[in-house]
Amino acid sequence: MKTGKIVKVSGPLVVAKDMDEANIYDVVKVGEKGLIGEIIEMRGDRASIQVYEETSGLGPGDPVVTTGEPLSVELGPGLMESMFDGIQRPLDAIRAIAGNFLTKGVNVSPLDRKRKWDFVPTAKVGDVVSYGVAIGTVKETTVITQTIMVPKGIEGTITSITAGEYTVEEVIAEVKTEDGIKQITLMQKWPVRRGRPYAxxxxxxxxxxxxxxxxxxxxxxxxxxxxxxxxxxxxxxxxxxxxxxxxxxxxxxxxxxxxxxxxxxxxxxxxxxxxxxxxxxxxxxxxxxxxxxxxxxxxxxxxxxxxxxxxxxxxxxxxxxxxxxxxxxxxxxxxxxxxxxxxxxxxxxxxxxxxxxxxxxxxxxxxxxxxxxxxxxxxxxxxxxxxxxxxxxxxxxxxxxxxxxxxxxxxxxxxxxxxxxxxxxxxxxxxxxxLYMDQLAPWMDENVAQDWTKIRVQAMTILQEEAKLDEIVRLVGVDALSEKDRLKLEVAKSIREDYLQQNAFHEVDTFTSLSKQYKMLKLVLAFHVEGEKALIAGVYLKEILNMKVRDKIARAKYIPETEMSKIDDIYTALSTDIEKLITEGGVVND
The missing domain is CATH 3.40.50.300 (P-loop containing nucleotide triphosphate hydrolases)
Incomplete structure (x- = not known):
């Protein structure tokens, strides 16, 4: 490993000389404590290094050692349920060593080197493998099973592979390649600035x-x-x-x-x-x-x-x-x-x-x-x-x-x-x-409801028309609007407050399935359709807006997923109450 010397420290930026053998994006160890840094610029034999730790105490003449490797992450069992800092240092492990605050120069492996994992092979001796081929599994948590894949640079025939409990560094398989026998462990490394390939x-x-x-x-x-x-x-x-x-x-x-x-x-x-x-x-x-x-x-x-x-x-x-x-x-x-x-x-x-x-x-x-x-x-x-x-x-x-x-x-x-x-x-x-709407529309219409796209467009149209009607209301007042337009404003308000507004801290309202979303939106739009029908039949707008069923529409968001039939009941009640208004001309209070 080549050693250089610091000539300048400017906050997290350190400039070192005698680094002519280093490469851009190489990881380096800076100073006596071996602070982790990365070369981000090379000018002749001078390297500009961004240091990933606090640089107070560094000065000209302090050593800089290049590792010859790019900034990489360790990939393998042990990632789930973990909390890492920006360069994959496990914060729980650092706290156990150094307390509640990051300490300079603390060197902790990202993945636990002592914990053993139960490896179950899915490949066998004699199989020809290459990068990305699955050779086994490890159950990492109760819900996630990791697939152990052949790392980059290994291609050949498996000569040994054994089930059992292993740490991330122990050899689980050996592959005969053109360059000799290569060993595979549960862990692999990958440079963070290079995307992993796909087929x-x-x-x-x-x-x-x-x-x-x-x-x-x-x-x-x-x-x-x-x-x-x-x-x-x-x-x-x-x-x-x-x-x-x-x-x-x-x-x-x-x-x-x-x-x-x-x-x-x-x-x-x-x-x-x-x-x-x-x-x-x-x-x-x-x-x-x-x-x-x-x-x-x-x-x-x-x-x-x-x-x-x-x-x-x-x-x-x-x-x-x-x-x-x-x-x-x-x-x-x-x-x-x-x-x-x-x-x-x-x-x-x-x-x-x-x-x-x-x-x-x-x-x-x-x-x-x-x-x-x-x-x-x-x-x-x-x-x-x-x-x-x-x-x-x-x-x-x-x-x-x-x-x-x-x-x-x-x-x-x-x-x-x-x-x-x-x-x-x-x-x-x-x-x-x-911009995904067009390509998602067929999936929505097939898997949620045939008219999903249609009712979505209807609802968005009402919201857009509300913005135009609001301009008129601000200029000349709500009395200038027809009863049909005033009904549209009420429906838009219902879409906003009863549908779009959502309480992240309410145990039911925090999540709404697609099927419930469809029923809720269809219910609000049904109020618009039924309301217009009543207006045409001569019912006053005030009577439509005072219907008790509107409270049920507003509270439909709090109906649990397991009781969605109640939304259908509200839909039925809405139709019934509108019919009563039309035939009797009175406000329905039930």
Missing amino acids: EKLNPVEPLVTGQRVIDTFFPVTKGGTACVPGPFGSGKTVVQHQFAKWADAEIVVYIGCGERGNEMTDVLNEFPELKDPKTGESLMKRTVLIANTSNMPVAAREASVYTGITIAEYFRDMGFAVALMADSTSRWAEALREMSGRLEEMPGDEGYPAYLGSRVADFYERSGKVVCVGDDKRIGAITVIGAVSPPGGDLSEPVTQATLRIVKVFWGLDAQLAYRRHFPSINWLDSYS
């Missing part, structure tokens, strides 16, 4: 069901899709991300707290173990990996954290899992890029962000997708990436938001005004969009 990328046509009505109905994302959640401070970005992590129809959750406040990551740590997975009844942590690089941790590690998270997600995708990755927030990741770019004295782009901001954002989001995995069994896996963006002052024209919107296909625009009115999720239905 074929597929067109995503299945929705990632989130249980959030405004998203699933109006602005859905696919399994293997990308979405952006921009919004100002206090608009509910983190709660939306948490709801995704809890309820999204994904088998694996990777949550990256990138520059997040420590108390918000604490909420995740406290909530997730207590939350029951609706599919298995087990703790949500049984299928979750947390990457925590809070705002008080070294800024350089924040830049690496998103790559650490997406590489872990790709590893589980390669096993055939559907993975949901939440990055909260990519704005703070971009700020870390800006800080390092400034210290490198690079030419700044918009608002001081580096000129390569757009390409870095694209590189990250393009690692999502639904793919046919490398291997011999045609596994299909998917990574859905949901990135929160925190534009300063809610300005969506700022560079990070714009660079993100050029890449992602779903935009959930959070509205501070809705949040102030306590309307959550505060996703603005007039500003948001999903």
Whole structure:
């Protein structure tokens, strides 16, 4: 290993000389304590290094040793239920050694070297294998079974493979290759800045069901899709991300707290173990990996954290899992890029962000997708990436938001005004969009209801017309509207308050299945149709609006999934009451 010397220290940026044998993106050990760093620029024999730990105490003349390897993560049993920092150091293990705060130079292996795992072979001696081929399984948690795959660079015939209990470093199989015998362990390493290969990328046509009505109905994302959640401070970005992590129809959750406040990551740590997975009844942590690089941790590690998270997600995708990755927030990741770019004295782009901001954002989001995995069994896996963006002052024209919107296909625009009115999720239905609607429509119509797309369009049309009618009301007052238009305003209000508004902390309302969403929306629209019928028959609007059945429509969201027949009963009661109004001309109070 080549040793250089520090000539300059500028915060997390260290410049070292005599590094002519090193390469860009090599991991180095900096100073006497061996702080972890990564070379991000080479000029002659001088290397610019971003250090992933606190650099106080470093000075010119201190040694820098290159490892000759890129920044990599360890992939294998032990990832589930773990919490890592931005460069995959296990925070629980560090706390056991050094206390509640990160200590410089603490060196802990990401995966537990002592714990043994029960390996069950699925391949046998004599099988010809190559990269990505499954050779066995390990039951990591009660709900997740890892597939052990042949790592990169090994291709040949299996000469030995044995069932039993192994640590991640012990040899489970040997393969005869052209270069001799190669050994396989339960663990493999992968460079975080290079995407893991796949056989074929597929067109995503299945929705990632989130249980959030405004998203699933109006602005859905696919399994293997990308979405952006921009919004100002206090608009509910983190709660939306948490709801995704809890309820999204994904088998694996990777949550990256990138520059997040420590108390918000604490909420995740406290909530997730207590939350029951609706599919298995087990703790949500049984299928979750947390990457925590809070705002008080070294800024350089924040830049690496998103790559650490997406590489872990790709590893589980390669096993055939559907993975949901939440990055909260990519704005703070971009700020870390800006800080390092400034210290490198690079030419700044918009608002001081580096000129390569757009390409870095694209590189990250393009690692999502639904793919046919490398291997011999045609596994299909998917990574859905949901990135929160925190534009300063809610300005969506700022560079990070714009660079993100050029890449992602779903935009959930959070509205501070809705949040102030306590309307959550505060996703603005007039500003948001999903470019997956056309490709998801056939799946929705086939698997939910034949007229799903039709009623969705009807509901969105009413909301858009409400915005136009509100302009008239503000100018000349509500009395200028016809009774038909005033009914439409009431229906739009019902869609907003009874359907789109959702309580994340209510045990029933926090999640709504697609079938219940369909029944609820159909019920609200039925009130519109029946109300118009009554108006045409001569019933006064006041009598229609005073019907007691409207309270039942408003409270349909609190009907449990197991009692959805009650929604059908409300539908029947609505039709009956409207008929009574038409025939008797009186208000129905039952």
